[in-house]
Amino acid sequence: AQKVTQAQTEISVVEKEDVTLDCVYETRDTTYYLFWYKQPPSGELVFLIRRNSFDEQNEISGRYSWNFQKSTSSFNFTITASQVVDSAVYFCALRRFTSGGSYIPTFGRGTSLIVHP
């Protein structure tokens, strides 16, 4: 069975602070994909990143960075110099890799990020 845990229900920061959203996952598969999605108040899920289990290289995209640690089954997401527009719910998700498996991701419960001006 797969499981994604986002222990932080809500995080509140002041603009320009750095913030890290935690994601810990469980899976018996050796190959899998990990995702982060952003859900702003409008509701639409915005894809942020996909990472496969073969690639443990950390990634940076502008103010966003992701730290994938297979040894600790974690895929944490850091926003540097947060902005009010970053306020949203962020979901971490896990999906099986093989064609014989399910293509349906398992979502975490989400972390609500509130960035105050």
Added chain:
Amino acid sequence: GAVVSQHPSWVICKSGTSVKIECRSLDFQATTMFWYRQFPKQSLMLMATSNEGSKATYEQGVEKDKFLINHASLTLSTLTVTSAHPEDSSFYICSARDVLRIEPYEQYFGPGTRLTVT
């Protein structure tokens, strides 16, 4: 590319009536579409997987007679909430899979439909 639309974006209906939500893949063919439900401050819960031309596969605990899913074409799937009750009020999100893409069957999400049953 890979845009998924939903219509309506929000709907209010009276208890006992039925409401239909459409999910369309605008620029790709989607042999498989997924329907999710999301309660306030909750995660996405998969309701069913819809395959073009065949019956939908429902997740455990989801009433198939209440949530009718039709996937009649490669670009359209519909979810009909029959005899809606206030507890059906929720945010419904669809996603679609593009089988022609090289990526491992990535899903693309629609913007969601907010249903309120009064």
